Amino acid sequence: MPSVARRSHQPTANGNDKSSNANRNRRQNIAQQKKSLPIASVEKRLIEEVRKNDILIIVGETGSGKTTQIPQFLFDAGFCREGKVVGITQPRRVAAVTVAKRVADECGVDLGQKVGYSVRFDDSTSNSTRIKYMTDGLLLREALLDPYLSKYSVIIVDEAHERTVHTDVLMGLLKNVQLARSNSTSDGRHLNNGDKNVNGFMSLDKDNGQNGNFLKKDHRDKSSPLKLIIMSASLDARTFSEYFGGAKESPRHRRLRHHHHRFT
Numbered sequence: 001m002p003s004v005a006r007r008s009h010q011p012t013a014n015g016n017d018k019s020s021n022a023n024r025n026r027r028q029n030i031a032q033q034k035k036s037l038p039i040a041s042v043e044k045r046l047i048e049e050v051r052k053n054d055i056l057i058i059v060g061e062t063g064s065g066k067t068t069q070i071p072q073f074l075f076d077a078g079f080c081r082e083g084k085v086v087g088i089t090q091p092r093r094v095a096a097v098t099v100a101k102r103v104a105d106e107c108g109v110d111l112g113q114k115v116g117y118s119v120r121f122d123d124s125t126s127n128s129t130r131i132k133y134m135t136d137g138l139l140l141r142e143a144l145l146d147p148y149l150s151k152y153s154v155i156i157v158d159e160a161h162e163r164t165v166h167t168d169v170l171m172g173l174l175k176n177v178q179l180a181r182s183n184s185t186s187d188g189r190h191l192n193n194g195d196k197n198v199n200g201f202m203s204l205d206k207d208n209g210q211n212g213n214f215l216k217k218d219h220r221d222k223s224s225p226l227k228l229i230i231m232s233a234s235l236d237a238r239t240f241s242e243y244f245g246g247a248k249e250s251p252r253h254r255r256l257r258h259h260h261h262r263f264t
Contacts, residue, residue: 030106037065046070047077050154050227054178055244058231066231067158068103071131074154075114079227080130084153089136089170091162093119100124100133136166140173148184149177154227160240161232174228175244182225 049056060066074086090096100117107115116125117133125132143149230240
């Protein structure tokens with residue numbers, strides 16, 4: 001009986017192997033790139049500073065990795081537990097979309113799942129989104145519906161030196177939201193730092209116009225304090241520090257260079 005030639009599935013197997021190897025190499029390259037960034041060497045210390053202080057000012061040169069890596073550090077450190085979100089504002093929609101795509105790629109997830117973005121007329125988020133990039137104006141719109149921004153555990157204001165009307169209004173809004181959420185946890189059980197730091201960072205100007213009255217103390221709301229990170233490649237850290245805390249309790253800021261880093 002003549003033998004029947006069997007089809008070989010080897011080419012398909014080889015194709016799958018090549019694709020798997022390519023993906024593995026790509027993941028390894030991404031991991032190496034992340035480790036080579038200046039911000040990678042200070043991950044642990046940075047997270048410690050976020051836990052100790054409700055406000056942190058970070059000054060890092062372009063290319064240090066602060067925009068893409070710090071949100072991932074916060075996610076890994078547990079700041080997105082219980083459905084909380086880390087929000088990152090950008091002054092331009094193109095930046096918000098581009099960075100979100102990059103971070104989703106680094107995390108190995110589909111855009112709109114763990115990592116997403118939201119800009120005017122374009123929303124790529126879901127109920128599972130935990131790292132959210134957006135424009136300043138979009139976060140202001142969200143505050144109209146949720147004045148306490150209760151779903152956010154950390155808000156990062158990136159490129160703070162590019163001040164616009166939206167940025168200035170957002171700074172005043174976040175200052176008031178921080179105070180309101182800090183007051184709602186007056187029993188101190190949800191605070192990571194002492195009362196001294198909270199009072200220093202959360203103090204409000206007496207003459208702050210209408211913004212000072214739109215949030216009232218609500219001790220029934222036991223949401224955790226809002227962590228705020230101000231980031232830029234070049235800003236006057238002293239000015240922002242005085243605005244959010246005053247000279248006596250000025251927040252620490254970190255300068256990130258391509259070759260070294262230091263605390264001031």
